[in-house]
Amino acid sequence: MGSINLFWQLPGELLELWHEHRTSIIYSAIVFLTVARLWLHYRYPREKASLSSTPGSPDLYAKKWSIGIDREKDLTVDVPLLNGVIGKNIAAKTPKSIRKASPKRVVGKKSARASKELDKPFEAGEQRVAPLLFFSSLGGTTQAAAEAFVSNINSWRKHLSADEADNFVEAKCHDLSYIEYDDFFISAPKDQNLAYLYLFLLPTYNIDTTLDTFLEHLQETHNDFRIDTAPLSSILGYSVFGFGDKQDWPTEEEGFCSQAREVDKWMAKITGRKRAFPLGMGDVRTDSKERLEEWTEGIKEAMSDIMSGKGLGEGVAGSGDAVESDEEDADAEENTKTKLDDVEDLGSSYRNGTGAESGPLAIDFTTYSKSTKTVEPPVLKEMVPTSSPTYTALTKQGYTIVGSHSGVKICRWTKSALRGRGSCYKYSFYGIQSHLCMETTPSLSCSNKCVFCWRHGTNPVGTTWRWKVDPPEEIFEGVKAGHYKKIKMMKGVPGVRAERFQEAMRIKHCALSLVGEPIFYPHINEFTAMLHKERISSFLVCNAQHPDQLAALGHVTQLYVSIDASNKESLRKIDRPLHRDFWERFQRCLDILREKRFMQRTVFRLTLVKGFNIDDEVEGYADLVAQGLPCFVEVKGVTFCGTSTSSSAGLSMSNVPFYSEISEFVIALNASLEKRGLGYGIAAEHAHSCCVLLASNRFKIDGKWHTRIDYEKFFECLESGEEFGPDDYIGDETPEWALWGNGGFDPRDERVDRKGRPKVIIGDGTPQKNLIEI
Numbered sequence: 161m162g163s164i165n166l167f168w169q170l171p172g173e174l175l176e177l178w179h180e181h182r183t184s185i186i187y188s189a190i191v192f193l194t195v196a197r198l199w200l201h202y203r204y205p206r207e208k209a210s211l212s213s214t215p216g217s218p219d220l221y222a223k224k225w226s227i228g229i230d231r232e233k234d235l236t237v238d239v240p241l242l243n244g245v246i247g248k249n250i251a252a253k254t255p256k257s258i259r260k261a262s263p264k265r266v267v268g269k270k271s272a273r274a275s276k277e278l279d280k281p282f283e284a285g286e287q288r289v290a291p292l293l294f295f296s297s298l299g300g301t302t303q304a305a306a307e308a309f310v311s312n313i314n315s316w317r318k319h320l321s322a323d324e325a326d327n328f329v330e331a332k333c334h335d336l337s338y339i340e341y342d343d344f345f346i347s348a349p350k351d352q353n354l355a356y357l358y359l360f361l362l363p364t365y366n367i368d369t370t371l372d373t374f375l376e377h378l379q380e381t382h383n384d385f386r387i388d389t390a391p392l393s394s395i396l397g398y399s400v401f402g403f404g405d406k407q408d409w410p411t412e413e414e415g416f417c418s419q420a421r422e423v424d425k426w427m428a429k430i431t432g433r434k435r436a437f438p439l440g441m442g443d444v445r446t447d448s449k450e451r452l453e454e455w456t457e458g459i460k461e462a463m464s465d466i467m468s469g470k471g472l473g474e475g476v477a478g479s480g481d482a483v484e485s486d487e488e489d490a491d492a493e494e495n496t497k498t499k500l501d502d503v504e505d506l507g508s509s510y511r512n513g514t515g516a517e518s519g520p521l522a523i524d525f526t527t528y529s530k531s532t533k534t535v536e537p538p539v540l541k542e543m544v545p546t547s548s549p550t551y552t553a554l555t556k557q558g559y560t561i562v563g564s565h566s567g568v569k570i571c572r573w574t575k576s577a578l579r580g581r582g583s584c585y586k587y588s589f590y591g592i593q594s595h596l597c598m599e600t601t602p603s604l605s606c607s608n609k610c611v612f613c614w615r616h617g618t619n620p621v622g623t624t625w626r627w628k629v630d631p632p633e634e635i636f637e638g639v640k641a642g643h644y645k646k647i648k649m650m651k652g653v654p655g656v657r658a659e660r661f662q663e664a665m666r667i668k669h670c671a672l673s674l675v676g677e678p679i680f681y682p683h684i685n686e687f688t689a690m691l692h693k694e695r696i697s698s699f700l701v702c703n704a705q706h707p708d709q710l711a712a713l714g715h716v717t718q719l720y721v722s723i724d725a726s727n728k729e730s731l732r733k734i735d736r737p738l739h740r741d742f743w744e745r746f747q748r749c750l751d752i753l754r755e756k757r758f759m760q761r762t763v764f765r766l767t768l769v770k771g772f773n774i775d776d777e778v779e780g781y782a783d784l785v786a787q788g789l790p791c792f793v794e795v796k797g798v799t800f801c802g803t804s805t806s807s808s809a810g811l812s813m814s815n816v817p818f819y820s821e822i823s824e825f826v827i828a829l830n831a832s833l834e835k836r837g838l839g840y841g842i843a844a845e846h847a848h849s850c851c852v853l854l855a856s857n858r859f860k861i862d863g864k865w866h867t868r869i870d871y872e873k874f875f876e877c878l879e880s881g882e883e884f885g886p887d888d889y890i891g892d893e894t895p896e897w898a899l900w901g902n903g904g905f906d907p908r909d910e911r912v913d914r915k916g917r918p919k920v921i922i923g924d925g926t927p928q929k930n931l932i933e934i
């Protein structure tokens with residue numbers, strides 16, 4: 161009881177105390193707070209934070225975006241995006257005096273921790289040197305060199321004395337396309353016993369590759385105000401060797417080994433100038449072997465020095481007084497100025513009055529600059545300039561390049577149909593006659609580097625649209641003209657049938673699938689509207705990497721999404737995507753397809769590659785079908801293109817599945833879909849192109865498959881302006897000869913064997929590639 165009374169007395173006593181001493185309490189509190197505030201102010205001076213957060217996936221900005229220009233002002237104007245959605249662009253309202261939109265360079269002092277670590281010599285016995293070799297490769301040259309380099313270093317290690325060899329662990333090789341940058345390039349891997357030496361073997365590409373993403377990462381890491389400007393200063397050192405081609409890029413000014421030079425500069429910054437050995441460069445056509453050998457010897461010497469406690473040598477910490485800081489900063493600033501953001505953010509350029517030539521402004525979402533210089537609109541490059549090697553390579557392969565980023569080519573099936581020798585599988589399944597079909601793309605660029613791609617590694621790749629945008633009218637007229645020109649060239653070819661030749665002079669179908677990624681083009685909806693206006697149907701294939709464009713896509717006659725694998729690792733291996741969030745993008749595309757299944761005629765296209773995406777993946781594919789619920793699933797075998805690119809990706813004829821294997825896979829997939837009660841069945845086949853069609857039961861009417869399309873009905877639906885879906889333009893019954901089990905060869909056409917072998921019935925499970933060739 162007593163203690164309870166005491167408790168109730170307390171507040172009263174406290175109140176009395178307060179009344180007696182409140183003046184001195186208040187004064188003491190004020191003095192304490194002022195001292196604390198001053199101490200904090202001088203101890204941690206404030207950095208200016210950026211106005212806008214770092215953009216994550218660019219699609220977050222697809223519909224609306226704004227740019228931090230000034231603390232008080234956020235100037236935005238409208239810009240038309242896909243589907244006429246309005247976004248925000250700074251271009252039209254930009255006053256002359258506007259602050260420079262280039263990223264702010266956050267200059268930081270090297271922290272005490274970093275400096276200490278920088279000077280700390282390698283202590284043999286306590287730690288071991290761990291050489292890590294990072295490489296990137298599209299064509300395979302650098303990958304082969306990287307693997308050889310690592311085995312060279314490791315066998316050198318074996319020949320050292322036991323004590324010396326014990327000072328370092330085996331060298332490891334990492335492909336920059338596969339690793340998480342954060343694991344190596346924000347801080348070194350955490351292993352107390354290891355001290356890392358970062359080595360790089362890099363090619364240079366003047367098209368977008370994974371190296372651009374890597375360089376951006378290095379820049380961002382250095383400029384991130386939240387971390388030390390030299391966060392990798394704890395590593396022992398680094399060195400870069402670049403491969404380039406002096407035939408087309410003869411000097412450094414003209415771009416010889418430019419990306420290796422860039423990586424060298426940024427590594428100097430984020431390691432606090434720890435260049436262990438100077439940048440090496442080799443011309444793949446002449447001296448790269450000798451240069452690489454010299455560089456390798458240099459690396460070995462540097463490692464020996466490190467292990468014997470000599471560190472990285474005289475001069476500036478490790479770098480041997482190379483061109484550093486200020487000069488490199490200035491260069492980098494120049495580079496960032498010309499970088500453009502994602503097409504998903506930028507939308508169009510020519511329609512907003514800035515003209516195709518002027519294009520969107522370079523904008524950085526992360527930071528702002530103090531500079532009061534006026535904005536210089538960057539000159540946008542052409543995706544495939546006529547002078548580029550890409551142009552030469554593509555035209556050599558038979559493409560007609562239209563404008564600066566579109567292409568058209570007549571496919572072998574069009575030629576075949578002109579000669580009365582059969583159409584592609586799209587005739588069997590959907591009633592498209594190949595000689596009436598134009599194959600084209602408004603974007604030669606793509607964001608994958610699929611191992612089975614038959615483009616010989618020559619197409620431009622990129623995650624963002626950084627090029628000049630051609631108007632859709634120009635592309636439309638250009639591709640038609642290119643197509644008709646190629647058809648006319650077939651006039652004198654033996655076997656071309658007069659009536660088919662005449663018919664071919666009126667395009668009725670357009671396959672937007674040639675190369676590249678059609679929905680990458682910012683005016684894809686306007687382009688397809690032009691096709692439809694001329695009553696040309698549209699079959700659009702996309703690679704499931706651009707969810708926002710997919711969501712904004714208007715009606716097309718048939719919408720394809722390439723499903724090249726059933727799980728993340730397999731997809732990474734086979735598509736070699738440039739987007740780091742490729743799996744998330746892929747997943748979102750499937751969800752979008754599911755939402756659109758009553759508006760668009762959706763198709764999953766599976767391209768099976770033996771040894772890559774078939775084994776044990778049936779259930780995975782069935783899961784994806786359950787997720788996206790497409791109207792159709794087309795399953796086809798890969799076609800081997802026999803290029804060095806495909807060979808270096810480990811692809812050979814043995815990866816091409818036999819038709820019997822495709823059939824087996826389809827039967828298993830169908831069983832799995834049935835087990836899940838999803839309502840699909842095997843509808844049709846075209847054994848000749850190794851292709852089978854699974855269809856949703858929505859396309860089975862009165863027990864008969866109706867996979868064909870009523871094209872006229874499709875155009876009528878479009879013209880009506882009413883909402884409509886795939887069920888509104890279902891065409892005729894699938895012909896008997898195209899049904900599953902019947903082979904799918906049009907009986908009107910002639911079967912020809914180039915080598916004069918006897919004609920064989922197709923669809924019997926015999927290997928397709930051993931059968932008829934036309």
Ligand SMILES: Cc1cc2nc3c(=O)[nH]c(=O)nc-3n(C[C@H](O)[C@H](O)[C@H](O)COP(=O)(O)O)c2cc1C
Binds near residue numbers: 299301365367409415
């Ligand atoms: C499309 C393309 C663009 C290239 N751009 C450059 C360049 O700008 N500068 C350069 O020095 N080499 C350039 N090269 C040459 C490559 O860097 C060189 O062939 C390298 O060995 C390729 O390595 P990889 O086979 O490992 O991909 C280019 C090659 C191609 C095919």
Ligand code: SF4
Binds near residue numbers: 574585
């Ligand atoms: S659909 Fe493709 S393969 Fe078939 S004819 Fe048209 S372009 Fe050629």
